[in-house]
Amino acid sequence: MTFHLKAINKFGPLLALVLVYLFFTLLNSKITSLTALETMMQQTVIVGVAAIGMTLIIISAGIDLSAGSIISFSSVVVAQLMNTQGFNPMLAACGGIFTGTFCGMMTGVLITRLKLVPFIITLGSLLIVRGFAKGLAGSMPINVGQTWLSDLLAILPPEHKWQLIPPGAWLMLVLAVLVSAMLTYTRLGRHIFAIGSNEHTARLCGIAVERVKTVVYALGGAFAGLSGIMLMSYQEQGDPTAAVGLELDIIAAVVIGGGSLSGGEGSIAGSLIGAMIMTVIRTGCQLNGWPPWVTQVVTGIVIVIAVAVDRLRHRSIA
Amino acid sequence: MQVCCLEMRNIHKGFGATAALVQVDFKVESGEVHALVGENGAGKSTLMKILSGAHRADAGEMFLEGEPYAPRHPLEARQRGVGMIYQELSLAPHLTVAENILLGMEPAALGLIKRQEVRARALQALQHFNHPEITPETKVRELSVSAQQLVEIARALAVGCRVLVLDEPTSSLSQNDVQRLFDIIRALKTQDISIIYISHFLEEVQAIADRLTVLRDGAVVGTYEANALTPNEIVQKMVGREVHELYPRSQRQHGEVILEINKLAGLKKPTSASVQLHRGEVLGICGLVGAGRTELFRALFGLDAIQHGNIKVGAFIGPASPTRRWLQGMGMLSEDRKQEGLALNLSIADNVTLSKLKGFGPWHWIQPRRQNRAAQNWIEGLDIRCQAPTQKVGSLSGGNQQKVALARLLQHDVDVLLLDEPTRGIDVAAKAKIYQVIDALASPSSNQQKPKAVLMISSYLPELLGICDRIAVMHRGKLGTARPAHELNEHKLMLAATGQEEL
Numbered sequence: 001m002t003f004h005l006k007a008i009n010k011f012g013p014l015l016a017l018v019l020v021y022l023f024f025t026l027l028n029s030k031i032t033s034l035t036a037l038e039t040m041m042q043q044t045v046i047v048g049v050a051a052i053g054m055t056l057i058i059i060s061a062g063i064d065l066s067a068g069s070i071i072s073f074s075s076v077v078v079a080q081l082m083n084t085q086g087f088n089p090m091l092a093a094c095g096g097i098f099t100g101t102f103c104g105m106m107t108g109v110l111i112t113r114l115k116l117v118p119f120i121i122t123l124g125s126l127l128i129v130r131g132f133a134k135g136l137a138g139s140m141p142i143n144v145g146q147t148w149l150s151d152l153l154a155i156l157p158p159e160h161k162w163q164l165i166p167p168g169a170w171l172m173l174v175l176a177v178l179v180s181a182m183l184t185y186t187r188l189g190r191h192i193f194a195i196g197s198n199e200h201t202a203r204l205c206g207i208a209v210e211r212v213k214t215v216v217y218a219l220g221g222a223f224a225g226l227s228g229i230m231l232m233s234y235q236e237q238g239d240p241t242a243a244v245g246l247e248l249d250i251i252a253a254v255v256i257g258g259g260s261l262s263g264g265e266g267s268i269a270g271s272l273i274g275a276m277i278m279t280v281i282r283t284g285c286q287l288n289g290w291p292p293w294v295t296q297v298v299t300g301i302v303i304v305i306a307v308a309v310d311r312l313r314h315r316s317i318a
Numbered sequence: 319m320q321v322c323c324l325e326m327r328n329i330h331k332g333f334g335a336t337a338a339l340v341q342v343d344f345k346v347e348s349g350e351v352h353a354l355v356g357e358n359g360a361g362k363s364t365l366m367k368i369l370s371g372a373h374r375a376d377a378g379e380m381f382l383e384g385e386p387y388a389p390r391h392p393l394e395a396r397q398r399g400v401g402m403i404y405q406e407l408s409l410a411p412h413l414t415v416a417e418n419i420l421l422g423m424e425p426a427a428l429g430l431i432k433r434q435e436v437r438a439r440a441l442q443a444l445q446h447f448n449h450p451e452i453t454p455e456t457k458v459r460e461l462s463v464s465a466q467q468l469v470e471i472a473r474a475l476a477v478g479c480r481v482l483v484l485d486e487p488t489s490s491l492s493q494n495d496v497q498r499l500f501d502i503i504r505a506l507k508t509q510d511i512s513i514i515y516i517s518h519f520l521e522e523v524q525a526i527a528d529r530l531t532v533l534r535d536g537a538v539v540g541t542y543e544a545n546a547l548t549p550n551e552i553v554q555k556m557v558g559r560e561v562h563e564l565y566p567r568s569q570r571q572h573g574e575v576i577l578e579i580n581k582l583a584g585l586k587k588p589t590s591a592s593v594q595l596h597r598g599e600v601l602g603i604c605g606l607v608g609a610g611r612t613e614l615f616r617a618l619f620g621l622d623a624i625q626h627g628n629i630k631v632g633a634f635i636g637p638a639s640p641t642r643r644w645l646q647g648m649g650m651l652s653e654d655r656k657q658e659g660l661a662l663n664l665s666i667a668d669n670v671t672l673s674k675l676k677g678f679g680p681w682h683w684i685q686p687r688r689q690n691r692a693a694q695n696w697i698e699g700l701d702i703r704c705q706a707p708t709q710k711v712g713s714l715s716g717g718n719q720q721k722v723a724l725a726r727l728l729q730h731d732v733d734v735l736l737l738d739e740p741t742r743g744i745d746v747a748a749k750a751k752i753y754q755v756i757d758a759l760a761s762p763s764s765n766q767q768k769p770k771a772v773l774m775i776s777s778y779l780p781e782l783l784g785i786c787d788r789i790a791v792m793h794r795g796k797l798g799t800a801r802p803a804h805e806l807n808e809h810k811l812m813l814a815a816t817g818q819e820e821l
Contacts, residue, residue, distance in 0.1 A: 185683050187675045194672055197661035203621065204652055204659065205673040205726070206644040264663050 012309070013257045013273040020277055020302070024284030031284055040279045041169050042153045046071075046230045047246065048275040049172050051253040052179050053104075053223025055271045057118075058254050059183070060216045061196040061263025065122040066107065067224045068246035069129035072239065074100045074228025076133045078149075079142040079238025089147040096232075097225040103129055104221015108214035126247070133240040141239040144232065152233040168230050172272075175223075180268040192216060196263030252299070253278055256306040277302065322381070323348035323512040324369075324400075324481050329378035331364055331536075338364045339536045342378070346481065349510040351503060353523040353544065356533035357556055357779070357812075362516055365533070366483055369514075370402045371395035383480065393422075401474025402483045407466050409458045416440035416454035419473045443476040447502055464495035471502070475511075482506065483514045488522055489608045500526050518606045520549045520816050532556055549818050550809075557779065557808035565753055565784025568761040572787070573597030576771045577648075577734050579618065582627035587613040589795035591627070595734065598769035600760045601800060602776060602786035604811050610795040611775045612653055615736045619643050619650045631734060644673050649732035651723055653739040653775070655716075659723045662712030666704060667693035669711050669722050674730045696725035701751055717748025724752065735759065737774040741781060753785055760787075779808040793817045 024031045050067050057064050074096040081092035103125065110121050144150070152168035163170070183189035191212045194202040203209050232238050255261065256277055257270030278299060285295040324346040331339040339361045346352045354362050367373040369380070371389030380387045382398055389395035392402070409418050416436050417424075425435040440454040451465045458466060467487060474482055484503075488496045503513055503526055517523050523530060524544050532539040532555045539555045547555075577595040582588060587610030595601050605611050616622040618629060620639045629637060634646045643650075652659035660669050667689045671678070678692070679685040686708075693707035700721040704714055711722055720740065727735050737756070741749040759770040776782050782789050783803055790800035791814040798814060801821050814821045 184686065185679070187682060187684065190668065190672070190675055190684060193664060194661055194668070197664050198658075200652075200658040201661045201669075201672070203640060204619075204650060206639075206641040207672070208639075208641055264661070 013270045013277070013306075016256070016306070017273050017277050017280070020280050020284075024280060024287070027284070028287050030287045031280070036283060036287065038155050040276070040283050041165055042155075042234055043282070044272075044275050044279045045153060045166075045169050045172050046227055046234065046243075047249050047253055047278065048272050049175070049230055050224045050227035050246070050250045051257075051271040051275050052172075052176055052268055053220035054247075054250045055254050055257075055259055055266050055268055056179070056183075056192060056216050057220045058251070058259045058261060059196045059263060059266040060192045060213060061199070061261075062111070062118040062213065062216065063122065063251065063261070064104070064107065064118065064217065064220050064224075065247050066103065066125040066129050067220070067227075067250050068243040068248075069126050069133065070100050070103050070221055070224035071228040071231055071243040071246060072241070073103065073129050073133035073136075074225040075232035075235075075242065076137045076142060076238040076240050078229055078232050079144045080136060082144055082147070082149075083142055089149045093149060093229050096229045097222055100225020100228065101218050101222040104224065105214060105218035107221070108217030111217065112210040112213050130240070130244075137238060137240040139240060141237045141241075143237045146236075149229065149233050150236055153230055154233070168233060171226075175226075176268050176272055183268065188212065188215065193264055196265070198264075249278060250275075252303050255310075256303060258310065260310070274306075322346065323350070323383055324387075325381040326365070326369065327379045327381070329365065329368060329380075330376045331368060331373065332376055337536055339368075339375075342533075342536070342538050344531060344538065345541075346512045346514060348383075348480070348512050349507050350529065351507060351513045351515055351527045353515045353517065353527035353530035354533065355517070355520070355523060355530055355552060355556060357777075360533040360556070361536040362533055363485070364536075366402065366485065366514070366516065369395070369481075369483065370400060396474075396477055396479075399478060399480035400483070401471075401477065401479035401481070402485070403467065403470045403474065403487060404485050407463075407470055409466055409469060411457070411459035413458060414454060415444070415452055415456050415458060415461075415469050415472075418458055418469055419443055419454075419476050421473070423477070439476060440472070443472040446472070446475060446505060464491050464498070467491070467499070468502070475506075479511065481512045481514065483516070485516045486518065486608075487515075488517065488519065496522065518816060520552055520818065523552075524549070549816070550813070553809055553812040553816070553818075557812055565781070566757045567785065568757055570598050570600075570760050570769070570787060571762060572599050573768065576632055577618075577773065578628075578630040580628040580630075582614070582617060582629060583625040584610075584613050584617040585623055585625055586610075587795040588617065588792070588797060591792075591797035593790055593797060593800055595771045595773055597733070597771050598760050598762065599788070600756060600772040600774065600786045602774055602782035602789040602803070603792055603797070604776070604779065604782055604789055605792035605815050607777065609792040609815070611792050612738055613795075614792070614797065615650060615738050615773075615775065619648065619736060621650075644730060644732070647731075647733040648736065649673065649727035649730050649734070650736040651727060651738055651740055653742065655719050655723050660711050660719060663710055665693075665708045666697070666702070666711055666714075666722055667707040670696055670707075670725045670729050673726055692729060693725070696721075696729060699728075700725055700755065717744035720744050720748060721751065724755065728755070733768075733770050735770060735772045735774075737772060739775055739777065741776070741778065749781075753781075756785055779811050782811070783808065791815050791821055 030036055077099045078092045078096040081087040081095045107122055107125050111118050153166050156163055156166060191207045194207060195209055195212055199209060231242060253274035254266060254271045257274030259266030281299055282295050322345050326344040329339050329342040342365060356362050368375045371392045371394055419440045420436050425432045437454050444452055447468050449468055451461060515527055527544040529541055530544050531541040534556060573596055575594050576597050580592050582591045591614050603611050617624050620643055624637050631646045631648050670693045671689050675684050678688040690707040702718050702721045711719055740752050756772055760772055762769050786803045788800040789803050789806055791798045791811060793815060798821050813819050
């Protein structure tokens with residue numbers, strides 16, 4: 001009995017992904033087409049990369065509502081650096097990640113120094129960062145020319161089909177593996193879990209709670225920054241009004257993937273699967289020609305079901 | 319014959335295998351202040367929880383003014399006229415005094431609260447006190463602690479309470495406030511309200527109570543006129559029990575001083591603490607709940623700020639963060655294992671190794687396999703009942719959880735162990751194991767290791783006398799001189815802890 005529960009615990013999100021995908025396949029087989037799969041990949045990467053960082057934050061019992069703003073800000077910074085400053089794409093991309101890291105770090109410093117709840121602080125930084133993005137871009141999207149950055153999420157040309165998925169998606173998978181390993185095999189990772197599980201215990205055990213939290217938010221910002229680069233690559237522009245509300249998709253991905261908003265639980269693989277589930281729902285609804293409002297209702301229902309199942313699971317194990 | 323205001327007859331209550339109350343008879347006359355005294359864990363709170371409907375007795379009957387009384391929940395007790403004022407106040411700080419007094423029974427018509435009547439009834443309840451600070455419109459959070467307590471009492475009176483239970487009402491009050499509270503109690507007496515007064519402070523009990531009932535190990539020792547006994551005699555009745563041969567004590571040799579505290583003061587408590595702890599020594603700290611014992615540990619361990627005073631741990635001088643303390647070889651076991659001591663939804667292995675995640679693989683890698691192996695050692699060494707090291711700590715019993723918390727200090731291999739109530743709320747077998755571990759730590763071991771030093775807090779006197787080499791008593795924030803345990807007995811400790819006389 002306990003074995004089955006554990007298995008469901010571990011593979012529950014994956015099972016859900018398969019079920020949702022099968023459901024839409026039965027409705028409309030177009031979802032299995034190569035084009036559909038490639039579009040879904042592109043859309044998953046943007047949310048997925050940011051969800052890696054958000055998973056760390058949520059495991060530490062925090063939350064970052066400013067992720068969407070950081071993504072947009074980072075895309076604007078990269079576009080600006082390339083267009084007006086003439087930076088090469090690599091340096092510009094570093095600039096974007098640096099911007100995200102800096103925003104996240106400031107959030108972390110404010111949370112630990114002012115001892116305010118992350119919800120409030122990041123609600124503030126959601127507006128602040130969005131404001132800066134608009135200011136920097138003059139409230140207009142900045143178009144970028146073709147560089148290798150644009151290929152990060154581009155559909156692979158026929159001669160490169162052997163790569164299977166675009167380089168950006170590979171980057172996401174590699175980072176996911178690295179961060180997963182970090183969570184399991186390093187002190188930082190174990191400390192993040194401990195803080196999320198019980199902050200008092202963490203402090204009693206001599207964990208530098210404030211420092212770890214700041215690092216976690218900085219990492220969250222860095223991944224949001226990288227996600228911004230992906231967004232810019234996908235849209236070929238830095239858009240200060242893009243990704244509004246995307247933080248909710250990101251948080252939902254983590255929660256569907258088994259992350260607990262009260263901390264101490266979550267996994268990178270789960271969050272990526274969560275991001276995929278959301279993309280499948282969106283694409284599936286679109287392919288069936290359902291209006292956008294249906295997509296929103298369905299996504300909402302899935303989030304509620306995921307959290308409810310999570311609760312039931314905990315009750316039956318405890 | 320006059321009918322008793324409250325009578326509890328032949329009350330039994332057990333929790334699992336342990337009997338918390340055995341055949342307790344307890345009678346309170348109307349207009350009487352009846353004190354209930356006993357050591358921590360003697361059964362006072364359990365008895366009062368049964369009276370207030372928070373617990374139900376396994377057997378026995380209760381009568382309120384001659385009528386059978388068996389409250390199913392605290393609200394029913396309140397409606398029948400039994401009011402409880404707990405040590406921790408239970409007011410809603412953002413609401414006004416009047417709103418608090420009538421909380422849950424607001425006079426209303428069609429769902430709209432009748433504000434005038436709320437005010438009138440609050441004023442009526444408040445007139446017992448004539449306290450300048452309290453008006454019905456004041457927000458409760460703006461009041462002092464003593465004034466808040468009065469609001470609680472007013473809340474009880476507003477329902478027309480016949481029996482008022484005050485549980486340690488003076489532990490957070492100043493001397494003046496205590497006197498004012500006593501005046502109010504005397505005024506309530508004249509209105510034929512019965513008061514059950516629970517306190518550790520015997521001088522207060524004798525000043526305010528008419529009669530007192532002593533509880534020991536869940537049974538009534540006797541009921542006496544409050545002034546017929548001396549504090550000495552009361553203490554004797556509270557502790558009169560034999561010490562069991564539960565406590566191993568091997569030959570210990572005191573080595574160099576490893577922890578030295580000099581006139582240490584925290585922000586509130588402790589006010590002054592000085593003591594020297596040697597290697598190979600188990601030093602006990604005795605005192606009542608709220609005397610500042612835990613605060614002393616927290617200040618030592620860097621969890622709370624220090625106002626002044628010196629701490630020297632081995633060669634390290636001065637205050638330090640918990641991170642530094644662990645590095646200096648000091649570890650602390652929290653008194654509250656659920657809230658602070660353990661991360662309940664992490665595994666045993668994670669909890670045991672949390673303070674020192676080193677040596678579990680090359681290049682600072684942590685291999686879960688090696689973590690589990692380390693935990694497995696302690697699971698065997700401490701006889702922790704579990705399925706595997708990966709099991710979540712939250713699913714273990716209290717005694718096994720406590721062993722996991724202790725295993726963390728052993729795994730870290732600290733030299734100074736601060737143990738705060740190491741055996742609270744655990745079964746006798748687990749207690750015995752923990753006593754063995756403490757004794758083994760302080761004894762010279764076979765593998766050339768220097769003995770450790772243990773500083774432990776306990777409210778259970780036989781345990782302190784049984785395993786400690788020296789014991790110091792803390793009273794209202796001040797730590798007294800540490801005396802050799804063999805010169806002490808429960809009686810002397812209790813007198814010192816209640817502030818009757820210094821050791």
